[in-house]
Amino acid sequence: MSEHSRTSKGIHRYTYEEIGERTRRLADALEGLGVTKGDRVATFAWNHHRHLEAYFAIPGMGAVLHTINIRLAEEHISYIVNHAADKVILVDAELLPLLENVKETLHTVEAFIVFGDGEDVPETSLSNVYAYEKLLAKSNPKYEFVKDLDENANAGICYTSATTGNPKGVMYSHRGIILHSMALGLADSAALSEKDTILPVVPMFHVNAWGLPFAAVWFGSTQVMPGPQFTPGILAKLIEDYQVTLSAGVPTIWLGLLKELESGSYVTESLRAVLCGGSAAPAAMIKAFESKYNIPFLHAYGMTETSPLVSVSTLKSYHENIEEDKKLAIRATQGLVIPGLEVKVTGSDGELERNGEDIGELMIKGSWIASEYYKDERTKDAFRDGWLHTGDVATMDEEGYIKLVDRTKDLVKSGGEWISSVDLENAIMDHEGVFEAAVIAVPHPEW
Structure with a gap:
């Protein structure tokens, strides 16, 4: 401790x-x-x-x-x-x-x-x-x-960059921080405990380092802070010297560390997992960590508006015996929603079937999800009927795994359904149809 x-x-x-x-x-x-x-x-x-x-x-x-x-x-x-x-x-x-x-x-x-x-x-x-x-x-x-x-009083505020205009403020209550910290201790999320040594590479100025400093202190986990101007080599040495068990960062951090591990000689056996969020991690990178270095790769999803943890891609018990390529495909999704939150994927006619194919906007609600932007009229666009409208387009399969497809700003609507701009371009090139398209622009709330 x-x-x-x-x-x-x-x-x-x-x-x-x-x-x-x-x-x-x-x-x-x-x-x-x-x-x-x-x-x-x-x-x-x-x-x-x-x-x-x-x-x-x-x-x-x-x-x-x-x-x-x-x-x-x-x-x-x-x-x-x-x-x-x-x-x-x-x-x-x-x-x-x-x-x-x-x-x-x-x-x-x-x-x-x-x-x-x-x-x-x-x-x-x-x-x-x-x-x-x-x-x-x-x-x-x-x-x-x-x-x-008051447990509902404001304890913190972070600002998230908007696609256009000024950043938007997101308030966090004492209650929300406590519940989010508790969620980080769940076995199928980050599973923090007193036995852990945490290396939060994600900046403390970015969604409170994904809530890890709060949770680590509560659970009594040892913390290793990387300080300013760190390099992949510095991170690898910190992991080795202090027997780090869990670290968190965006994909570019893990790509840099992976290259460092391939070029140097470091002991990383203490790592029970790396937590990755902010953007989609390449499947090849996930495979390299898990297959070559035996480091479990926790692919997660969240936003500034969600404190930020929403989902983590963990395997279910009966997935252990499936083919490795199928396991990797699951690892590359945004995963299963954390207990305490509700999610749904909606189209123009309401909630979509959980079949892993139908795409729509991901919506979230729960005890550590924001309900407004601080003194900002853009609240009415993102928070409606008790749900956070994320602007992220996703599918959800029958098992509950979320997979982001694209941002709504990169999609067009045809006949009331979302179509990827890439798919649209291919369809036009292949002369597969004529689309009356309107580009939908939604601010991108960064994690």
Whole structure:
């Protein structure tokens, strides 16, 4: 039950008991800067131990954690800081220039706290800047977290990029985070437990690192944070050195790691699985991990609006004896819905048959699914009749496996049914029919 964090000075190691004390110190420091219940406090940082402390200090004092994607365009950084009305921003020292570039447009921020190893504030053109470690050193280690919080109160907010227009804010309640964390411990999802050592490669500014930091602390899993500017070689060495059992990231991360494993010599026997989401993973890559390196590959699906876990592609008990190519085909789907959620695929006439062939829009509802965008009129397009309309086009088979086919923005409608733009092009080339088509454009909510 510990945490290992890669920093500029090497690997920082400490226990959850120490994390608890520092988390309380941070909450006390934020209160001293005027942060109160309901205020938004932003983070602008990589994956490391100080960021983890903010994950618990901010919601613990009744404020709202706002993780800002450091890769957003400057105008979008300004927009979401002002839209969320962030009162304080905690920022990595090396990322200060990105905020300095937009400082004149940040209208609600009253203070900046700089994550770093020292107690001196780095040179910056920002005003009201504090050194993180210096603040913590003089703060109360026995600060008491708020005890009368409504479980439906907001604990966090993330912004998802839109196809057009400004990013959209998605609020997460304390209740939703708890239920989502519990779901990550289910045997047929990520199966987190105290025995695990977790390496969250997915950024902590991206849908709360898929909820892994919250769940790992709750279950007592050891966490290994990769820090800034990591490489596939660094990830492979962290897996080997700290006996990582579960890691999570997007397909490009696993492609890079796969190439590193093929070119180097690393011990990865500790890995019981890698969790992959964000976009479809190539079947060949899944096969390489499972066949060549004996690392189970968990293909998952979710969105910012879904906290994000919706489904994981696991095999059922009677799949163990089927042919390997059929197993791989199952692994390459988006999988089975996690208990606690409802999903359906709908067409123009309602819910479609679960036959693995009929395609329509995937719709989701459940206890950790958002019900609106924060102060955004686009809510009415995505949230209707209690369901999240994902904009993802999918099929569902009789076993319940979801398979994404395309985005609705890449499809056309013919006779009330969805047709892939690729299939349409082929049909036109083959002179197989004439289509009266209208392109359907739906914002793409990224995971």
